[in-house]
Amino acid sequence: MKSFVLLLSLTVLSGCYYDNEETLYPESANCTVPTTSTFSVNVLPLLTNRCNSCHGGSAPSGGIILTSHTEVIKYVNNGSLMGSMNQTSGYSAMPKNSGKMSSCEIGTIQEWIDLGALNN
Ligand code: HEC
Structure with a gap:
């Protein structure tokens, strides 16, 4: 159960990072x-x-x-x-x-x- 919560939060956290990527690194919008x-x-x-x-x-x-x-x-x-x-x-x-x-x-x-x- 603990590892499931950890996995879930990792997924959510990496989701946020991913969403912000183009804001942080505008050049990736050109790809x-x-x-x-x-x-x-x-x-x-x-x-x-x-x-x-x-x-x-x-x-x-x-x-x-x-x-x-x-x-x-x-x-x-x-x-x-x-x-x-x-x-x-x-x-x-x-x-x-x-x-x-x-x-x-x-x-x-x-x-x-x-x-x-x-x-x-
Ligand atoms: C710094 C070294 C490193 C880099 C860079 C790396 N790998 Fe790996 N990869 C590993 C090691 C060590 C394993 C075996 C142990 C493990 O699964 O963590 C592995 C395992 C894998 C597996 C088997 C995973 C599984 O769950 O069966 C795949 C597929 C794979 N790598 C693909 C990639 C791809 C695609 C990239 C580039 C996007 C990449 N790797 C970059 C070190 C690396």
Whole structure:
């Protein structure tokens, strides 16, 4: 029960932070989710910047590699990619030890998934 209340308040608190983001950082209002989000142009650069300091290289965190479509698609299919970035309860919040990704960054990856999560 205690952990449920904690989770709930974390959700509410991060909700507030998220709502204020565009007020605090007006430049994020200029970010637009591409209508045709592709793996190579839109998704991989985000993963490289925000995730692969841990999920790349010879000893990837948690054994999870996010440097190729073959690997990334596994976590699309089991729901943990979006679950961890959206910081949904039941998933480890990612990127670990740093702020939640912006709604535009998350939206760019969601758009690629909505278009079929192709290796494009
Ligand atoms: C500072 C290091 C670090 C960064 C940056 C990082 N991760 Fe992780 N990630 C980890 C570690 C360590 C684990 C395994 C332990 C855990 O679940 O906390 C993990 C686990 C995961 C999991 C499995 C979670 C689950 O609940 O099954 C996914 C999916 C994941 N990371 C995706 C990402 C994505 C996407 C990003 C970028 C947005 C990212 N990670 C950034 C360290 C990191």
